[in-house]
Amino acid sequence: MTSASDRLLDLDRVVAHTFPNGLRVRLYPDRLVPAVSYYTFFRVGSRNERPGLTGISHLFEHMMFNGSERYGPKEFDRVLEAHGGTSNAYTSNDLTAYYDDFATEALPTVVDLESDRMRALRITEDGLEQERAVVKEERRLRTENSTFGLMEEQLESLVYQAHPYRWPVIGWMDDIDRIQRSDCLDFFGTYYAPSNASIYVAGDVEPDATLRLLETAYGAISAGPAAPPVPAGEPCQRGERRAAVRYPAQAPAMVAGFRGPAASSPDSAALDVLQVCLSAGEGSRLKRRLVQELEVAVTASVSWGWRIDPGLFMVFLELAPETRPQRAEEALWRELARVAHRGVGLREVERARRQLRSFVLNELSTHNGVAHALGQAEALLGDWREAGTALEQYRSVTPADVRRVAAEYLDPVRRNVVWLEPEAAR
């Protein structure tokens, strides 16, 4: 039984509907702040790409702001801002999400803008060339001139040998150069049809009127073809894999990665708990041992990202310039082995649960956070209701579960390591 104080989202408030063309709509009315957050999720990301066309999902995300039938180039954000709103989007391995945050009065305008680009996006050569240049600058910013970006890209290619998660979401530079307008037209026809999309609206809205508004705007858009299946296989890893990034950096750093389970696995929640035990807060294991006691790392962080297919559990360490890399690496393996062999205590798990509860509450404290959580749950887990069950999942995680997932997924045989090796400027 869930107590009232632990009910993160009042799921009874959600009005869920699917139109005949397959478009799914979920509304979450909340009057606390006179604003609305409006998300459109498309079930496409770099996972749906193929070699030679990597980065098309992300490049296409940029194209969505370049004009549609009734709104010319540059109009989307102009109209939205003129109505007191703002928009942005992101592309991940699994999905592409667009959001608009705006003052309540702008809802009809936003529905018109969003439905027009889903129905009749303009895909022009000029628009493609402009966004190609912009995306190349983005890649230079986030990857080629970023030590972490360079390392992360190497790591993903080590962890995944066959699965599409092996290439970066932003794509390889050559592929960004290669994408043609015809590729974009095909991409739009397949992945941006209403049958591959879901809309999440949270905030100061009246559900019945909003549903009618959405039906009028989106109801006549044709459903699309079924998206091609994703080749999701990956051979079993039977030994450690390593790579180095030599770069004119001032200090060494390392990332280690392990292939975890799919988001839908019950182990995902246990890995969340493990992540918190390892690196959330000053009292976490890696911060205490590697940063405070041994001082072999300046920072230590862990990220465990839920994905549709088995995702990546990643540890990132930055070292002081004079620290011997091997010493830091051995200290990290010892800490991971300690959890796998001896496990964690009940109090440690309880501490992690409380931290996760605060984290989830924070996430759900804005309209944007609520709309995003509903969309993310449906995209990764197949059901928006999962957005409200996080705490129950964490409550069921035991110390034995944490030990088991550490032993299973952080097995040294399955680890992947990338070192940043500083070198003199060329």
Next chain:
Amino acid sequence: MPEIHEERLANGATVVVARRPGVPLAAARLQVRAGAALDPPGRFGLAQMVAMVARRGAGARSGRRLDDLVESQGAHLSASADEDAAVYSLSAPVEALSSLLGPLVDLARAPSFPPAEFERLRRRELAALAHDADEPGLIADRAMLLEAYVGHPYGHAVEGRVKDMGTMRRADALAFHRRHYGPTLTTLVLTGPLDVGMALAEARRRLGRWKATVEDPPDWPSPAPAPRRVVVVDKPDATQTQIRLAAPGFPRRSPDYFPAAVANAVLGGGFTSRLVEAIRVNRGLSYGVRSRFAMSRSTGLFTLSSFTKNETAGELVQVALDEIARFRDEGPSAAEVERATSYLAGLYPMSLETHDQWADRLADLQLYGYGLDEVRDYRERVRAVTAAAAHEVGRRRFPADTGVILAVGPARQVVAQLERFGPVRVVPVRRVL
């Protein structure tokens, strides 16, 4: 608007309690007006070190005990500083607030500065500066402060510099705390779905017993405008150049605040600004560009930030300067001002959606000395800005031929492109840190 109670205690400390509905978390800010502008010469980075080391032990509690107390309840407690203030931030389940308020106040009132923790953090901060050297955007921001505020108390990063961090001693932290931490410079803000009576009583009890007398920090004048010059921080390996433009601005509590917000929204805020259109949309020169008025308590800066491949650094700067000149000459159109004011007014409620956002805003209001009426009437005041007022403030506040243009990139490729904008000086990355 939440229900807000503000109270000045007998010792001069300020308490602000704002009750509002929402998720069962509470946000607290303990703010002391002892920021990096008070760093003594040769001790840049001290204000932030004081804040960080205070977090590692206060009252009878060690840092480790504090970590356990805070984190076992699902709370988060951090310490930081900016140029004007040190801030201790707590986010906690609302039921944990009363047990954590005492430890929070102790961080400012009674830090023990454990010697081993001081030395460890000093070493860690030195190593962090080495990693900062590998972040081109970060180097650009730091170098911009140095160059825009030459000789000014705001003219260094809160993180300090390698040579100062190398020689800093615990005695420096003790002296800084003794000289600059006191109740008259301290504000405690509490927000969330909390019990106002309990929160006020607890705040009075914890903060009210702090006895210490300190002087108010002075107000520092703006640096004088100087002819435009160019500084290139040489990063030979970079394939992309980070670009900044900075010129003297104004303090947060300035009558220019609203017209400047609107003028800047047209020039370089949001996604449809003139700069975004000229640099990103029309020319594909960059992924992002924005301008802003960075406002501190005493004064501020106008800044512009972007980045582009090395080959187009000069072109990007030229386009940016042309857009600034065009705004100064022609001003914004009525339609642009209409869009900018709708944008700013429409988004304002979303900047006050969470307890943490409210806590930050209420702490800012105490630090910068503006009133709650600004928060209440923000949308009306933005909408009242006319095109003529935005043009007038743009003519005064957007730089014509003053300020510094700063580039972080390979000097051998970039210098020749930037010489036409003013005299060029090339510095190595280590000079910035």
